[in-house]
Amino acid sequence: MKRLMMMTALLMAVTVKAQGPMILGDNHAMLRVKQGTKYLLLPVQEKEENANIAVLDIRNEMVQRLNVRLAVDKVDYFVPFEIRNGQLLDITFHADKRTTGAMKDFVCWKEMKYSDTFDTTNRERFRPRYHHTPLYGWMNDPNGMFYKDGVWHLYYQYNPYGSQWENMSWGHSTSRDLIHWDAQPLAIESDWLGAIFSGSAIVDKDHTTGFGRNAVVAMYTSAGAAQTQSIAYSTDGGQTFTKYAGNPVITFNAPDFRDPKVFWHEPTSKWMVVLAVGQEVQFYSSKNLKEWKYESSFGREYGNHDGVWECPDMLCFGEKWVLLLNINPGGPFGGSATQYFVGRFDGHTFTCEDNPSETKWMDYGKDHYATVTFHNAPEGRIVALPWMSNWQYANQVPTQQFRSANGLPRDLGIKTIGGETILTCIPSKEVMALRGKKVKQPTEACEIVIDMKSSTDIVLSNAKGEQVTMHYDAQKQEFKMDRTKSGDVSFSEAFPCETAAPTFGSIKQLRLFIDRCSIEAFDAEGKMVMTNLVFPSEPYNTIKVKGGKTTIYQLDK
Ligand code: FRU
Numbered sequence: 213m214k215r216l217m218m219m220t221a222l223l224m225a226v227t228v229k230a231q232g233p234m235i236l237g238d239n240h241a242m243l244r245v246k247q248g249t250k251y252l253l254l255p256v257q258e259k260e261e262n263a264n265i266a267v268l269d270i271r272n273e274m275v276q277r278l279n280v281r282l283a284v285d286k287v288d289y290f291v292p293f294e295i296r297n298g299q300l301l302d303i304t305f306h307a308d309k310r311t312t313g314a315m316k317d318f319v320c321w322k323e324m325k326y327s328d329t330f331d332t333t334n335r336e337r338f339r340p341r342y343h344h345t346p347l348y349g350w351m352n353d354p355n356g357m358f359y360k361d362g363v364w365h366l367y368y369q370y371n372p373y374g375s376q377w378e379n380m381s382w383g384h385s386t387s388r389d390l391i392h393w394d395a396q397p398l399a400i401e402s403d404w405l406g407a408i409f410s411g412s413a414i415v416d417k418d419h420t421t422g423f424g425r426n427a428v429v430a431m432y433t434s435a436g437a438a439q440t441q442s443i444a445y446s447t448d449g450g451q452t453f454t455k456y457a458g459n460p461v462i463t464f465n466a467p468d469f470r471d472p473k474v475f476w477h478e479p480t481s482k483w484m485v486v487l488a489v490g491q492e493v494q495f496y497s498s499k500n501l502k503e504w505k506y507e508s509s510f511g512r513e514y515g516n517h518d519g520v521w522e523c524p525d526m527l528c529f530g531e532k533w534v535l536l537l538n539i540n541p542g543g544p545f546g547g548s549a550t551q552y553f554v555g556r557f558d559g560h561t562f563t564c565e566d567n568p569s570e571t572k573w574m575d576y577g578k579d580h581y582a583t584v585t586f587h588n589a590p591e592g593r594i595v596a597l598p599w600m601s602n603w604q605y606a607n608q609v610p611t612q613q614f615r616s617a618n619g620l621p622r623d624l625g626i627k628t629i630g631g632e633t634i635l636t637c638i639p640s641k642e643v644m645a646l647r648g649k650k651v652k653q654p655t656e657a658c659e660i661v662i663d664m665k666s667s668t669d670i671v672l673s674n675a676k677g678e679q680v681t682m683h684y685d686a687q688k689q690e691f692k693m694d695r696t697k698s699g700d701v702s703f704s705e706a707f708p709c710e711t712a713a714p715t716f717g718s719i720k721q722l723r724l725f726i727d728r729c730s731i732e733a734f735d736a737e738g739k740m741v742m743t744n745l746v747f748p749s750e751p752y753n754t755i756k757v758k759g760g761k762t763t764i765y766q767l768d769k
Contacts, residue, residue, distance in 0.1 A: 230324035235316050239305040247299075249326040251292040255319065256374050257283035258612070261306040267298040277402075280373045282320040289612060290323075291349065291373045292330040332395075335613045338729040338747060341657040342646055342769050343600070344393045344618040346383055350375050351616045352606065353471075353523060353582035354597045355382055356399075356413035356430045358450070359589050364390055365450045366597065366618070367399055367430075369410060369582075375615040376607045380407035380435065384450070390595070390621045390642040392769060400444055400453050405460060406436025410471040410523055413450070414501075414587050420483070421445065421501045428453075429501055431485065433470035434460055441472050441487070443501055462504045466490055471523045473584060474501070480559035486535070488521040493537065495562065508561045510535070515551050516571040518542030525584040526557065527594050529626045533557040534635055535564075536574065536596075538582050540603050543573075545711050547604035548581035550574040554626070554633045565633070574635055576713030577693070577743035578602050579730070580619060594624040595640055600730055600743060605704035610747050611729075619743050620725060620732055627739065629716050636738030639723065648766040656751035660724040661736075661763045668722075668759035672731075672752040680731060680746060684722065684759075689715045691722075691740055693733060699748035707745075715740045722760070726752065727767075 230252060233241040245252060260281040267276035275297055282305070305315060332347040339345055350371035358365050363386050370383030384396040400408045411432030419425040423445035430453060434442045440460030444453040462472070468490045477484045483498045484507075492511040496504040511521065519542035527534040535553040543549025552572050555564040566572065574583065575598065583598040598619035601609065606616060621640040626633050647659065654660060654672060662668065666686040673679035678699045683692045694710040695701070701708040721736035728751070733742040755762065 228326040230321070230326060232321055233303070233316070239315065241303045241305075241315060243301040243303065245295055245298050245301060246326060247295065249295065250328045251294055251326070251330055253290040253325050253327050253330065254280050254293050254373070255283040255287040255323040256281050256289055256291055257286055257319075258288050258374075258376065260284050262378065263306065264304045266302040268300040268302060269297045270299050272300070278373050279378050281376070282318065283323060284318045284320070287319060287323050289375075290330075292327075293373070336611050338611050339614065340617045340727040340729065342391055342767055343620065343727050343730065344385060344387075345616070346370060346385075346614050347395045348375070348613050349373070349383075349615075350377055351383060351599070351614070352377065352601070353410045353599050354584060354618060355410050355432065357584065357597060358413050358415055358428065358587040360415050360426075360428070360449060362388060363449075364388070364586065365413070366393065367413070368618075370398070372398060375612055380409055382408055382430075382432070389645065390640055391646060396451065399450070400430065400432065403434075403455065404436070405434035405440065405442060407434075409433035409435040409439070410582065411441075412473045412584065412587065414474050414476070414483075416501075420499060423447065429474075431461075431472045431474050431501065433472065435470070438463070439467070439469040441485075456502065458502060461502055462487070462496060464489065464494070468520050473523075473525045475526050475528075475587070477557075477559045482559065484526070484559065486524045486526050488524050488537070491517050491521060493521065493524045493535065493562075495560070497559065507559075510562045510564070511537070511553075514553060514564055514566070514568045516542045523582045523584055526562075527585060527624060528557075529594075531556065532626060532633060533562065534624075534626065535562055536583060536585075540581065543578070543602070544576060545578050545709055546706055547578065547602040550580060550583045550598070552635050554635075572634065574637065575741045575743050576691075577711050577732070577741070578709060579745045580741075580743040583619075585624070596622050596624055596637070598622075598743060600745065602706070604706035608703040609745065610700055610703055617730065619730070622741070625738060629739070634716055634739065637734070637741045638736070638738040639725070639732075639734055643725075646767040646769065648768040651764050651766050653753050654726060654751070654755050654764055655753070655766055656726065656728050657767045658726050659765045659767055660726065660755060661765070662722045662724070662757055662760040664719055664722060664760040666759060668757065670760075671756045672726075673754050673756075674748055674750050674752050676749050678748045678752070680752065682733070684715070684719055686718055689717065691715050691719065691733065691735075691742065693731070693742055693744055695744055695746050698746040701747075711742055711744060713740045713742050725767075
């Protein structure tokens with residue numbers, strides 16, 4: 213009996229039901245937050261509208277604002293609200309239903325609970341085995357990626373309060389090998405300048421900023437009533453950031469002005485930033501990352517303009533530079549994709565050598581977006597990481613505990629074929645370490661290597677009759693992947709599709725990476741890449757290949 217009482221007391225300490233709200237109108241309530249536990253677990257119902265929550269401290273000052281789809285009649289999952297100095301939640305509901313006056317009956321009040329812990333054990337069968345995902349919540353673009361002291365840092369656009377896009381802040385993960393990622397505490401939270409949109413980070417080896425030698429300095433878009441650029445610095449290697457008191461550091465009168473990518477221009481010894489501004493990019497220069505000078509704009513007459521330009525990056529390959537430029541919509545198969553431009557850069561102006569009417573795509577799949585590279589990668593490597601989704605359906609894909617993964621890390625290079633310079637992408641060498649034993653049939657996490665002499669047909673399928681067909685046409689120099697019958701394609705009309713890529717010469721070896729909900733196809737020489745999501749009801753366990761020799765490796769983390 214004594215033991216039972218002790219256990220009950222222990223449980224009570226861990227999870228305690230919340231007190232009811234003060235109902236103040238048809239769509240307005242307040243909730244007094246009990247102090248003493250770490251979290252208030254908020255129940256979410258994904259199809260509901262957002263409730264706006266203002267978090268007030270003991271002086272009734274607003275210290276945080278968040279939007280949560282609080283559950284009305286069914287709880288899909290919980291999200292942890294960290295109590296800290298919040299004393300009172302001022303909650304406004306939306307949508308017609310809120311005017312019925314039944315707010316006191318919403319299931320969220322009954323289900324909310326206090327807890328010192330939040331369970332992040334995986335609940336998802338589509339969670340990738342060897343790709344990066346957040347433990348819970350929504351993720352989009354990779355942000356602020358850098359390498360320092362043997363550690364790869366990946367920040368990302370993150371919603372800690374739900375698995376759909378909202379409440380943008382920077383989540384954080386670290387890795388020693390680009391494969392095994394450790395989740396870290398939230399790195400940068402929104403403030404009154406706005407939500408924290410995409411950006412980059414650098415290691416200030418030469419102490420140019422005054423924030424300390426080897427300080428990590430992040431630059432991101434503050435997305436408020438206007439989009440402006442802000443900086444924040446870290447003196448503990450990227451764990452915690454302090455926002456600079458002089459923010460914003462760059463402003464401009466345009467509705468879309470975002471995603472700063474900072475890079476060092478060696479010949480002129482200065483920092484540069486490239487920013488996406490509607491239908492062009494703008495370059496600015498600085499000695500200290502605080503004061504910036506506008507240098508030039510590029511792009512209005514070049515490439516694809518069927519969507520908004522976002523998330524640029526500048527890659528230096530000696531004499532030649534590649535400008536990466538993500539665009540949404542406007543991708544070759546609808547929605548989001550990454551185009552690039554080859555040219556020269558003198559510290560002021562980017563001069564493109566491509567034909568202005570031509571569009572070069574970095575990846576010919578449908579799920580490769582917001583791709584940017586790590587600052588300060590070792591051995592002079594240029595390592596990129598994509599977000600593996602597409603804005604056409606990213607919020608609807610059939611997972612719930614988390615939404616979205618990153619694609620495999622890729623090492624980038626350039627190759628000139630028939631007078632034209634193209635960007636090459638190969639899986640980073642760290643991926644090789646995943647190779648386990650050879651297996652006869654595909655598994656949910658495997659690499660399939662196909663040595664091809666000429667045209668090849670590939671069918672990947674399961675016992676449910678779900679299949680992905682691929683075809684390499686050696687004559688046409690084209691590789692195609694069809695996912696129309698790949699499994700669950702019902703969540704968006706834009707999902708079922710066939711993607712096709714030019715192969716720039718022949719593919720001698722094709723490497724296919726399968727990881728529960730994704731297929732990435734690489735020409736081993738890097739001339740062609742295709743990244744696609746799939747949601748089969750059971751793993752594909754059969755492969756038929758006509759025209760090539762197949763080896764399958766189990767991939768184990
Ligand atoms: C690209 C993007 C960026 C923006 C961020 C917001 O996917 O739209 O332009 O900074 O996502 O989350």
